[in-house]
Amino acid sequence: MAVQIISILLSALLTENFVMVKFYGICPFLGVSKKIDTAVGMGMAVTFVMALSSAITWVANKFLLIPFGLEYLQTILFILIIAGLVQFVEMFVKKSMPSLYNALGIYLPLITTNCAVLSAALLNVQNYPDNFLFALLYGIFAALGFTLAIVLMAGIREAMDENAIPKAFRGFPIALLTAGLMSIAFMGFSGFSI
Protein backbone atom coordinates (compact mmCIF):
# COMPACT_ATOMS: atom_id res chain seq x y z
CA MET A 1 0.00 0.00 0.00
CA ALA A 2 2.66 2.48 1.07
CA VAL A 3 4.87 1.41 -1.81
CA GLN A 4 2.00 1.89 -4.23
CA ILE A 5 1.33 5.38 -2.90
CA ILE A 6 5.00 6.34 -3.26
CA SER A 7 4.96 4.92 -6.76
CA ILE A 8 1.90 7.03 -7.60
CA LEU A 9 3.61 10.08 -6.11
CA LEU A 10 6.82 9.66 -8.10
CA SER A 11 5.12 8.84 -11.36
CA ALA A 12 2.68 11.77 -11.08
CA LEU A 13 5.40 14.17 -9.98
CA LEU A 14 8.31 13.17 -12.22
CA THR A 15 8.09 10.28 -14.68
CA GLU A 16 4.61 11.17 -15.92
CA ASN A 17 4.61 14.87 -15.07
CA PHE A 18 1.43 16.32 -16.50
CA VAL A 19 3.03 19.31 -18.17
CA MET A 20 6.49 18.08 -19.03
CA VAL A 21 5.81 14.53 -20.16
CA LYS A 22 2.11 14.32 -20.96
CA PHE A 23 1.79 17.90 -22.25
CA TYR A 24 -1.46 18.68 -20.42
CA GLY A 25 -2.27 22.16 -19.17
CA ILE A 26 0.19 23.99 -21.43
CA CYS A 27 -2.00 27.11 -21.60
CA PRO A 28 -1.79 28.10 -17.91
CA PHE A 29 1.78 26.76 -17.85
CA LEU A 30 2.80 29.42 -20.38
CA GLY A 31 0.27 32.07 -19.45
CA VAL A 32 0.71 32.28 -15.69
CA SER A 33 4.43 31.53 -15.35
CA LYS A 34 5.90 35.02 -15.48
CA LYS A 35 6.25 35.41 -11.72
CA ILE A 36 6.82 32.81 -9.02
CA ASP A 37 4.06 34.26 -6.81
CA THR A 38 1.36 33.92 -9.44
CA ALA A 39 2.69 30.52 -10.49
CA VAL A 40 2.37 29.26 -6.92
CA GLY A 41 -1.16 30.71 -6.74
CA MET A 42 -2.13 28.96 -9.96
CA GLY A 43 -0.56 25.70 -8.77
CA MET A 44 -2.48 25.83 -5.52
CA ALA A 45 -5.75 26.57 -7.32
CA VAL A 46 -5.19 23.65 -9.70
CA THR A 47 -4.34 21.35 -6.80
CA PHE A 48 -7.51 22.37 -5.01
CA VAL A 49 -9.77 21.87 -8.03
CA MET A 50 -8.05 18.67 -9.15
CA ALA A 51 -8.41 17.04 -5.73
CA LEU A 52 -12.11 17.92 -5.60
CA SER A 53 -12.86 16.94 -9.17
CA SER A 54 -10.93 13.66 -8.90
CA ALA A 55 -13.05 12.70 -5.95
CA ILE A 56 -16.40 13.72 -7.43
CA THR A 57 -15.82 12.35 -10.93
CA TRP A 58 -14.69 9.05 -9.47
CA VAL A 59 -17.91 8.84 -7.48
CA ALA A 60 -19.98 9.85 -10.51
CA ASN A 61 -18.27 7.21 -12.62
CA LYS A 62 -18.67 4.45 -10.04
CA PHE A 63 -22.26 5.09 -9.03
CA LEU A 64 -23.78 6.78 -12.07
CA LEU A 65 -22.05 5.71 -15.27
CA ILE A 66 -21.00 2.11 -14.55
CA PRO A 67 -24.40 0.91 -13.20
CA PHE A 68 -26.10 2.18 -16.38
CA GLY A 69 -23.28 0.98 -18.64
CA LEU A 70 -22.61 4.50 -19.87
CA GLU A 71 -18.80 4.62 -19.61
CA TYR A 72 -18.63 6.15 -23.11
CA LEU A 73 -20.13 9.34 -21.66
CA GLN A 74 -17.21 9.88 -19.27
CA THR A 75 -15.65 12.79 -21.14
CA ILE A 76 -18.76 14.89 -21.53
CA LEU A 77 -20.08 14.21 -18.05
CA PHE A 78 -16.72 14.98 -16.47
CA ILE A 79 -16.48 18.29 -18.32
CA LEU A 80 -19.94 19.15 -17.06
CA ILE A 81 -19.04 18.22 -13.49
CA ILE A 82 -15.71 20.06 -13.48
CA ALA A 83 -17.17 23.23 -14.98
CA GLY A 84 -20.08 23.26 -12.56
CA LEU A 85 -17.81 22.46 -9.65
CA VAL A 86 -15.33 25.22 -10.41
CA GLN A 87 -18.13 27.78 -10.69
CA PHE A 88 -19.61 26.63 -7.41
CA VAL A 89 -16.24 26.68 -5.66
CA GLU A 90 -15.57 30.18 -6.97
CA MET A 91 -18.85 31.49 -5.59
CA PHE A 92 -18.35 29.72 -2.29
CA VAL A 93 -14.80 30.97 -1.84
CA LYS A 94 -15.74 34.51 -2.85
CA LYS A 95 -18.38 34.67 -0.15
CA SER A 96 -16.81 32.77 2.69
CA MET A 97 -13.05 33.24 2.23
CA PRO A 98 -12.35 36.59 0.57
CA SER A 99 -8.61 36.38 1.24
CA LEU A 100 -8.38 33.00 -0.48
CA TYR A 101 -10.53 34.37 -3.30
CA ASN A 102 -8.10 37.24 -3.78
CA ALA A 103 -5.25 34.77 -3.96
CA LEU A 104 -6.87 32.15 -6.21
CA GLY A 105 -9.92 33.91 -7.62
CA ILE A 106 -8.56 35.04 -10.95
CA TYR A 107 -7.14 31.59 -11.69
CA LEU A 108 -10.29 29.60 -10.97
CA PRO A 109 -12.14 30.41 -14.21
CA LEU A 110 -8.97 29.51 -16.13
CA ILE A 111 -9.08 26.05 -14.61
CA THR A 112 -12.63 25.34 -15.74
CA THR A 113 -11.47 24.15 -19.11
CA ASN A 114 -7.96 23.11 -18.14
CA CYS A 115 -7.32 19.78 -19.83
CA ALA A 116 -5.01 18.71 -16.99
CA VAL A 117 -8.01 18.58 -14.66
CA LEU A 118 -10.11 16.62 -17.14
CA SER A 119 -7.30 14.21 -17.96
CA ALA A 120 -6.67 13.52 -14.28
CA ALA A 121 -10.32 12.56 -13.92
CA LEU A 122 -10.24 10.36 -17.03
CA LEU A 123 -6.97 8.66 -16.12
CA ASN A 124 -8.31 7.98 -12.65
CA VAL A 125 -11.33 6.03 -13.82
CA GLN A 126 -9.10 4.15 -16.25
CA ASN A 127 -6.34 3.25 -13.81
CA TYR A 128 -8.07 3.12 -10.45
CA PRO A 129 -11.74 2.31 -11.13
CA ASP A 130 -12.08 0.49 -7.80
CA ASN A 131 -9.82 2.46 -5.46
CA PHE A 132 -11.11 5.83 -4.36
CA LEU A 133 -8.02 6.66 -2.26
CA PHE A 134 -5.59 6.08 -5.12
CA ALA A 135 -7.77 8.12 -7.47
CA LEU A 136 -7.85 11.02 -5.04
CA LEU A 137 -4.10 10.82 -4.37
CA TYR A 138 -3.29 10.63 -8.07
CA GLY A 139 -5.33 13.79 -8.63
CA ILE A 140 -3.48 15.63 -5.85
CA PHE A 141 -0.02 14.40 -6.84
CA ALA A 142 -0.55 15.13 -10.54
CA ALA A 143 -1.57 18.67 -9.58
CA LEU A 144 1.56 18.99 -7.44
CA GLY A 145 3.53 17.86 -10.49
CA PHE A 146 1.85 20.66 -12.43
CA THR A 147 2.75 23.09 -9.64
CA LEU A 148 6.35 21.90 -9.69
CA ALA A 149 6.61 22.44 -13.43
CA ILE A 150 4.98 25.87 -13.45
CA VAL A 151 7.01 27.15 -10.48
CA LEU A 152 10.27 25.92 -12.05
CA MET A 153 9.28 27.64 -15.29
CA ALA A 154 8.42 30.86 -13.45
CA GLY A 155 11.81 30.80 -11.72
CA ILE A 156 13.60 30.41 -15.03
CA ARG A 157 11.54 33.15 -16.65
CA GLU A 158 12.22 35.54 -13.78
CA ALA A 159 15.93 34.89 -14.18
CA MET A 160 15.66 35.31 -17.95
CA ASP A 161 14.19 38.78 -17.52
CA GLU A 162 17.62 40.05 -16.53
CA ASN A 163 19.34 38.60 -19.55
CA ALA A 164 19.74 40.04 -22.98
CA ILE A 165 17.72 37.82 -25.28
CA PRO A 166 17.91 38.32 -29.04
CA LYS A 167 14.99 40.47 -30.09
CA ALA A 168 13.35 37.77 -32.19
CA PHE A 169 13.25 35.39 -29.22
CA ARG A 170 11.88 37.74 -26.59
CA GLY A 171 8.63 36.80 -24.87
CA PHE A 172 6.89 33.64 -25.94
CA PRO A 173 9.49 32.18 -28.34
CA ILE A 174 12.10 31.88 -25.61
CA ALA A 175 9.44 30.60 -23.20
CA LEU A 176 8.49 27.83 -25.63
CA LEU A 177 12.13 26.90 -26.18
CA THR A 178 12.66 26.81 -22.42
CA ALA A 179 9.59 24.64 -21.98
CA GLY A 180 10.93 22.25 -24.61
CA LEU A 181 14.31 21.98 -22.91
CA MET A 182 12.66 21.44 -19.52
CA SER A 183 10.52 18.74 -21.07
CA ILE A 184 13.60 16.95 -22.40
CA ALA A 185 15.05 17.05 -18.89
CA PHE A 186 11.87 15.52 -17.45
CA MET A 187 11.90 12.85 -20.14
CA GLY A 188 15.11 11.69 -18.48
CA PHE A 189 12.99 10.33 -15.62
CA SER A 190 11.07 7.97 -17.90
CA GLY A 191 11.89 4.33 -17.30
CA PHE A 192 12.29 4.66 -13.55
CA SER A 193 9.84 2.56 -11.62
CA ILE A 194 9.34 1.23 -8.14
Next chain:
Amino acid sequence: MDITSIIIPVCVVGGTGLVFGLLLAFAAHVFAVKVDERTEQIIAVLPGANCGSCGYAGCAAYADAVTSGEAPVNGCTVGKAPVAAKIADIMGTEAGEVEEVVARVMCGGDCANAVYKYDYEGIDDCIAASKFAGGLKRCASGCLGLGHCVSECQFGAISIVDGVAVIDGDKCQACGKCVKSCPKGLIQLVPKNQRHWVLCSNPETGKFVNQYCKKGCIGCHLCEKACNFDAIHVVNNHAIIDYDKCKNCGLCAKKCPRGVIHSEPRPGAKPVVEQPEEAAVS
Protein backbone atom coordinates in the same frame (compact mmCIF):
# COMPACT_ATOMS: atom_id res chain seq x y z
CA MET B 1 -32.15 -0.64 -30.93
CA ASP B 2 -33.89 -0.16 -27.67
CA ILE B 3 -35.28 3.28 -27.01
CA THR B 4 -34.13 3.14 -23.37
CA SER B 5 -30.48 3.12 -24.51
CA ILE B 6 -31.11 6.69 -25.67
CA ILE B 7 -33.35 7.84 -22.87
CA ILE B 8 -31.10 6.69 -20.01
CA PRO B 9 -27.98 8.62 -21.18
CA VAL B 10 -30.13 11.69 -21.80
CA CYS B 11 -31.56 11.41 -18.33
CA VAL B 12 -28.17 10.82 -16.71
CA VAL B 13 -26.36 13.71 -18.42
CA GLY B 14 -29.40 15.99 -18.39
CA GLY B 15 -30.06 15.16 -14.77
CA THR B 16 -26.48 15.89 -13.77
CA GLY B 17 -26.65 19.15 -15.68
CA LEU B 18 -29.92 20.02 -13.97
CA VAL B 19 -28.51 19.23 -10.54
CA PHE B 20 -25.46 21.41 -11.16
CA GLY B 21 -27.60 24.14 -12.70
CA LEU B 22 -29.87 24.22 -9.67
CA LEU B 23 -26.86 24.09 -7.37
CA LEU B 24 -25.29 27.07 -9.13
CA ALA B 25 -28.54 29.03 -9.17
CA PHE B 26 -28.91 28.32 -5.48
CA ALA B 27 -25.26 29.24 -4.83
CA ALA B 28 -25.57 32.47 -6.78
CA HIS B 29 -28.42 33.40 -4.50
CA VAL B 30 -26.87 32.30 -1.21
CA PHE B 31 -23.30 33.36 -1.85
CA ALA B 32 -24.10 36.62 -3.63
CA VAL B 33 -21.52 39.28 -2.85
CA LYS B 34 -22.63 42.87 -3.13
CA VAL B 35 -20.50 44.77 -5.60
CA ASP B 36 -20.32 48.46 -4.86
CA GLU B 37 -21.32 50.37 -8.00
CA ARG B 38 -18.98 53.18 -6.99
CA THR B 39 -16.06 50.85 -7.67
CA GLU B 40 -17.02 50.72 -11.34
CA GLN B 41 -17.36 54.50 -11.47
CA ILE B 42 -13.95 55.02 -9.91
CA ILE B 43 -12.33 52.59 -12.34
CA ALA B 44 -13.81 54.65 -15.17
CA VAL B 45 -12.24 57.84 -13.77
CA LEU B 46 -8.77 56.41 -13.12
CA PRO B 47 -6.08 56.72 -15.79
CA GLY B 48 -5.96 52.95 -16.30
CA ALA B 49 -2.17 52.78 -16.51
CA ASN B 50 -2.13 50.05 -13.85
CA CYS B 51 1.28 51.32 -12.79
CA GLY B 52 0.84 50.37 -9.14
CA SER B 53 2.24 53.60 -7.72
CA CYS B 54 -0.74 53.84 -5.34
CA GLY B 55 0.50 50.68 -3.68
CA TYR B 56 -2.26 48.45 -5.04
CA ALA B 57 -2.13 45.80 -7.74
CA GLY B 58 -3.72 48.03 -10.36
CA CYS B 59 -6.41 50.63 -10.94
CA ALA B 60 -9.23 48.17 -10.19
CA ALA B 61 -7.64 47.06 -6.93
CA TYR B 62 -7.15 50.69 -5.92
CA ALA B 63 -10.79 51.51 -6.76
CA ASP B 64 -11.87 48.58 -4.61
CA ALA B 65 -9.72 49.81 -1.74
CA VAL B 66 -11.18 53.31 -2.04
CA THR B 67 -14.79 52.12 -1.85
CA SER B 68 -14.01 49.90 1.12
CA GLY B 69 -12.42 52.90 2.83
CA GLU B 70 -8.89 51.49 2.98
CA ALA B 71 -7.27 53.85 0.50
CA PRO B 72 -7.42 57.64 0.38
CA VAL B 73 -9.22 59.27 -2.55
CA ASN B 74 -6.04 61.11 -3.49
CA GLY B 75 -3.88 58.00 -3.76
CA CYS B 76 -3.44 58.10 -7.53
CA THR B 77 -0.14 59.84 -8.24
CA VAL B 78 -0.60 59.66 -11.99
CA GLY B 79 -4.06 61.24 -12.11
CA LYS B 80 -3.17 63.79 -9.41
CA ALA B 81 -5.62 66.47 -8.31
CA PRO B 82 -8.21 66.25 -11.16
CA VAL B 83 -8.69 62.51 -10.65
CA ALA B 84 -8.68 62.88 -6.87
CA ALA B 85 -11.44 65.47 -7.20
CA LYS B 86 -13.54 63.15 -9.36
CA ILE B 87 -13.06 60.21 -7.00
CA ALA B 88 -13.93 62.43 -4.05
CA ASP B 89 -17.07 63.41 -5.95
CA ILE B 90 -18.06 59.78 -6.37
CA MET B 91 -17.28 58.99 -2.75
CA GLY B 92 -18.91 62.20 -1.53
CA THR B 93 -15.87 63.41 0.40
CA GLU B 94 -13.26 66.14 0.15
CA ALA B 95 -10.24 65.44 -2.02
CA GLY B 96 -7.70 67.17 0.19
CA GLU B 97 -4.33 68.24 -1.11
CA VAL B 98 -2.30 66.07 -3.40
CA GLU B 99 1.39 66.73 -3.00
CA GLU B 100 2.91 66.36 -6.41
CA VAL B 101 6.23 64.59 -6.52
CA VAL B 102 8.61 63.71 -9.31
CA ALA B 103 11.46 61.25 -9.54
CA ARG B 104 15.00 62.65 -9.53
CA VAL B 105 18.30 60.94 -10.17
CA MET B 106 20.78 61.52 -7.36
CA CYS B 107 23.91 61.33 -9.47
CA GLY B 108 25.69 63.83 -11.66
CA GLY B 109 28.71 61.75 -12.58
CA ASP B 110 28.45 62.01 -16.34
CA CYS B 111 31.09 61.07 -18.92
CA ALA B 112 33.09 64.24 -18.30
CA ASN B 113 33.12 64.02 -14.51
CA ALA B 114 33.18 60.38 -13.47
CA VAL B 115 36.17 58.07 -13.80
CA TYR B 116 35.47 54.77 -15.54
CA LYS B 117 36.84 51.47 -14.29
CA TYR B 118 36.70 49.60 -17.56
CA ASP B 119 35.22 49.66 -21.03
CA TYR B 120 31.94 47.85 -20.83
CA GLU B 121 30.85 45.94 -23.89
CA GLY B 122 28.40 43.53 -22.29
CA ILE B 123 24.64 43.37 -22.23
CA ASP B 124 23.19 46.83 -22.59
CA ASP B 125 21.49 46.99 -19.22
CA CYS B 126 22.34 48.37 -15.77
CA ILE B 127 21.41 45.18 -13.91
CA ALA B 128 23.84 43.14 -15.99
CA ALA B 129 26.59 45.75 -15.76
CA SER B 130 26.18 46.14 -12.00
CA LYS B 131 27.11 42.47 -11.62
CA PHE B 132 30.57 43.04 -13.12
CA ALA B 133 32.57 44.43 -10.22
CA GLY B 134 29.73 46.75 -9.24
CA GLY B 135 29.48 48.56 -12.54
CA LEU B 136 31.61 50.40 -15.02
CA LYS B 137 32.20 53.57 -13.04
CA ARG B 138 34.71 53.66 -10.21
CA CYS B 139 32.13 55.28 -7.97
CA ALA B 140 30.10 52.46 -6.43
CA SER B 141 27.02 54.66 -6.25
CA GLY B 142 27.25 56.21 -9.69
CA CYS B 143 24.56 56.05 -12.34
CA LEU B 144 25.58 53.31 -14.77
CA GLY B 145 23.87 55.12 -17.61
CA LEU B 146 22.73 52.00 -19.45
CA GLY B 147 19.09 52.91 -19.12
CA HIS B 148 17.38 50.19 -17.12
CA CYS B 149 15.12 52.94 -15.75
CA VAL B 150 14.47 54.17 -19.30
CA SER B 151 13.05 50.79 -20.24
CA GLU B 152 10.98 50.69 -17.03
CA CYS B 153 9.39 54.11 -17.55
CA GLN B 154 5.92 53.88 -19.09
CA PHE B 155 5.77 57.59 -19.73
CA GLY B 156 9.00 58.16 -21.66
CA ALA B 157 10.23 60.62 -19.04
CA ILE B 158 13.77 59.33 -18.63
CA SER B 159 16.66 59.76 -21.01
CA ILE B 160 20.37 59.10 -20.77
CA VAL B 161 22.41 62.30 -21.15
CA ASP B 162 26.20 61.91 -21.20
CA GLY B 163 26.06 58.59 -19.37
CA VAL B 164 23.68 59.66 -16.63
CA ALA B 165 19.92 59.21 -16.44
CA VAL B 166 17.98 62.47 -16.49
CA ILE B 167 14.29 62.69 -15.68
CA ASP B 168 11.97 65.10 -17.42
CA GLY B 169 9.91 66.51 -14.55
CA ASP B 170 7.04 67.44 -16.85
CA LYS B 171 6.63 63.95 -18.24
CA CYS B 172 7.27 62.14 -14.96
CA GLN B 173 4.07 60.82 -13.36
CA ALA B 174 5.79 59.76 -10.13
CA CYS B 175 4.74 56.15 -10.47
CA GLY B 176 7.97 55.13 -8.74
CA LYS B 177 8.84 52.25 -11.05
CA CYS B 178 12.29 53.63 -11.78
CA VAL B 179 12.88 54.11 -8.05
CA LYS B 180 12.42 50.40 -7.53
CA SER B 181 14.26 49.34 -10.67
CA CYS B 182 17.54 51.23 -10.22
CA PRO B 183 20.19 48.72 -9.10
CA LYS B 184 22.10 51.51 -7.40
CA GLY B 185 19.04 53.02 -5.69
CA LEU B 186 19.84 56.46 -7.07
CA ILE B 187 16.33 57.63 -7.90
CA GLN B 188 14.16 59.33 -5.31
CA LEU B 189 10.78 60.98 -5.31
CA VAL B 190 11.11 64.70 -4.61
CA PRO B 191 8.32 67.28 -4.24
CA LYS B 192 7.64 68.77 -7.65
CA ASN B 193 7.89 72.39 -6.52
CA GLN B 194 11.40 71.78 -5.15
CA ARG B 195 13.94 72.89 -7.71
CA HIS B 196 17.06 71.72 -5.90
CA TRP B 197 18.42 68.26 -5.36
CA VAL B 198 21.81 66.75 -4.59
CA LEU B 199 23.47 65.02 -7.52
CA CYS B 200 25.44 62.57 -5.41
CA SER B 201 24.68 59.62 -3.16
CA ASN B 202 28.22 58.40 -2.47
CA PRO B 203 28.63 57.32 1.17
CA GLU B 204 32.44 57.43 1.09
CA THR B 205 34.66 60.21 2.40
CA GLY B 206 35.79 63.12 0.26
CA LYS B 207 39.26 61.68 -0.17
CA PHE B 208 37.92 58.75 -2.16
CA VAL B 209 35.17 60.64 -3.94
CA ASN B 210 37.78 63.06 -5.19
CA GLN B 211 39.56 60.21 -6.93
CA TYR B 212 36.69 59.10 -9.06
CA CYS B 213 34.26 61.93 -9.64
CA LYS B 214 34.74 65.62 -10.25
CA LYS B 215 31.12 66.20 -9.34
CA GLY B 216 30.95 64.04 -6.21
CA CYS B 217 29.97 65.41 -2.83
CA ILE B 218 33.05 65.53 -0.60
CA GLY B 219 31.09 66.29 2.55
CA CYS B 220 32.66 69.72 3.15
CA HIS B 221 29.59 71.02 5.06
CA LEU B 222 29.69 74.39 3.22
CA CYS B 223 26.06 73.97 2.18
CA GLU B 224 25.08 73.25 5.78
CA LYS B 225 26.63 76.54 6.86
CA ALA B 226 25.11 78.44 3.95
CA CYS B 227 21.56 77.27 4.62
CA ASN B 228 19.46 79.67 6.69
CA PHE B 229 16.69 77.14 7.25
CA ASP B 230 18.62 74.15 8.62
CA ALA B 231 17.36 72.25 5.60
CA ILE B 232 20.52 70.59 4.29
CA HIS B 233 22.78 68.21 6.17
CA VAL B 234 25.74 66.01 5.39
CA VAL B 235 24.66 62.47 6.23
CA ASN B 236 26.80 59.48 5.26
CA ASN B 237 29.37 61.80 3.70
CA HIS B 238 26.98 63.40 1.23
CA ALA B 239 24.52 66.25 1.46
CA ILE B 240 20.82 65.51 1.87
CA ILE B 241 18.12 68.15 1.58
CA ASP B 242 15.24 68.04 4.04
CA TYR B 243 12.35 69.00 1.77
CA ASP B 244 10.07 69.81 4.68
CA LYS B 245 12.32 72.73 5.58
CA CYS B 246 13.84 73.73 2.24
CA LYS B 247 12.60 77.08 0.94
CA ASN B 248 14.06 76.71 -2.53
CA CYS B 249 16.40 79.70 -2.09
CA GLY B 250 19.32 78.04 -3.84
CA LEU B 251 22.04 79.36 -1.53
CA CYS B 252 23.48 75.88 -1.04
CA ALA B 253 23.77 75.34 -4.77
CA LYS B 254 25.68 78.61 -5.07
CA LYS B 255 28.04 77.78 -2.22
CA CYS B 256 28.84 74.22 -3.27
CA PRO B 257 32.45 74.15 -4.51
CA ARG B 258 31.81 71.04 -6.62
CA GLY B 259 28.50 72.02 -8.17
CA VAL B 260 26.85 68.93 -6.74
CA ILE B 261 23.57 70.60 -5.88
CA HIS B 262 21.42 70.89 -8.92
CA SER B 263 19.35 74.01 -9.35
CA GLU B 264 16.47 73.77 -11.77
CA PRO B 265 15.43 77.07 -13.40
CA ARG B 266 12.21 78.43 -11.99
CA PRO B 267 9.29 77.48 -14.26
CA GLY B 268 8.69 80.24 -16.77
CA ALA B 269 12.11 81.79 -16.19
CA LYS B 270 14.70 82.00 -18.91
CA PRO B 271 16.92 78.94 -18.96
CA VAL B 272 19.87 80.72 -17.35
CA VAL B 273 21.11 79.24 -14.12
CA GLU B 274 22.06 82.42 -12.22
CA GLN B 275 18.90 84.41 -12.80
CA PRO B 276 16.29 82.42 -10.90
CA GLU B 277 18.59 82.07 -7.92
CA GLU B 278 18.93 85.82 -7.53
CA ALA B 279 15.21 86.13 -7.74
CA ALA B 280 14.83 83.52 -5.06
CA VAL B 281 17.28 85.22 -2.69
CA SER B 282 15.88 88.71 -2.92
